[in-house]
Amino acid sequence: MIEIVFLGSGGSIPTETRNHPAIAIRYEGWVLLLDAGEDVQRQYERAQLGLNKKMAIFVTHVHADHVLGLPGLLLRFSLLGRTKPLNIYGPSELIEYVKVSQSTINLGTTFETTVHAIGPGKVFNEQDLSVRAFEVDHRGYALGYEVTWARSTGRFLPAKAKEFGVPQGPQWRALAAGESVELEDGTMVSSDDVTEPAPKPLKIVYSGDTRPCDTLRKAAKEADVLICEAMYTTDHAVLAEERGHSTAAAVAELAKDSGVKLLILTHWSPRYHEGEEVIGEARPIFPNSVLAHDLMRIRLRKDGTATIMNSSGH
Ligand SMILES: [Zn+2]
Ligand SMILES: [Zn+2]
Structure with a gap:
């Protein structure tokens, strides 16, 4: 089983109930963290994700709302004595950001931290998990991530x-x-001669911040879970275009066209409060749309069934 935990479902300005973007993916002792918005360290603790896990962090782009929490998380891990190495992947500016944080605020770590400047392509492969980055259409260089979970070969045929x-x-x-x-x-x-064909890998796609674009459409094709920003509703379509974001309707259309199974909308503007307008716009177009909320968990089983659980884990 793979578990997706939303640590932060907010965008731009955090609100009382929604933190900056951060999504954890747990699988067999691994934690993959997608973005590290402000206060990720406390959300990480609330979600009880564990200190000394095998871990990799994937940052979509270096806008403040997606990276403010990174130094805090490194600090927390150090104060608590993490020892396992930590790899961080993202656009090249991340290297400078982490370096400056380490030198100016005395952020020495008790573990080895490596920042990898990456571009589109496969960037991570461990056990049955792999991560591919793809470029999206935002302001400045920005990536989305496709996480795939390869399932073992099919049934043995005596x-x-x-x-x-x-x-x-x-x-x-x-x-x-x-x-x-x-x-x-x-x-x-x-x-292969004596087993059923292996089932297709399961796929989780995260858009980061983006306009609807072909690379996202391609990555999202037949995704089991598409986690997509939906910063605006259609009445602010012009603003969405100007600022390099998506509307809920456009994201729902993309999910429909791409044959996505489950769409999770996140990173909506604080102007929509609890997001009623956002989900209200997406559902008529793509009924299997769900609004993310902080500490929401999605369990994805090997057979592809997804179960959504509320923050208390039930
Ligand atoms: Zn953002
Ligand atoms: Zn951004």
Whole structure:
């Protein structure tokens, strides 16, 4: 199972109930953090994500609302004695930002911190998880991220194994585990020969801040979960264009066109308070739309079913 935890669902100005953008993805001892807005350290604690986890941070762009929390998070980890190395990925300006934070506010860390300047392409691959960055259309250089979870090979088919002449026993187990085996006569049988085709990887896509654009549309194609900014509603479409953001209606259209399964709207302007207008605009176009809220969790199971839980974890 993979879990998505919204640490901050706000945009530009945090409100009483919504912090700056930050989304954690948990999977088998890993925490991937997408953006690190202000107060991420306290939200991280509230969500009980754990101190010394294997972790990587992916920053979409260096606008303040997406990075203000990074020094605080590093400080917290240091004060609590984190030891595992931490890799941070994002646009090249991030290197300077972290370096200046470390030198000017005495932010030494108890663990190795590496900042990687990245562009579009695959940037992370561990266990069954991989992350690909893609460029989006915002003000200045900005990225979105596609997180994929590769599912193991399909079901082992004993009848097929018999057909290939593989004797029942350890070789069946090896094939079922995805390995190839060599028969006594030297024939190689691969796992693919005797298992159902592996299911498609599950896909979670995060837009960062962007106008609706082709790279996002492409990444979002058949995504299991699309997390997208929806800064404005259509009555502020001009403002959305000027400031490089999306409207809820445009995002819902994009989700519909791309065959997305579940759309989560986040980063809406504080002018919409609890976001009724935002979700009200998206749902008639794309019914499976949900408004993010802080500490909301989404559990994505291997079979692709998603369960949304409120902040208390139920
Ligand atoms: Zn933003
Ligand atoms: Zn921005």
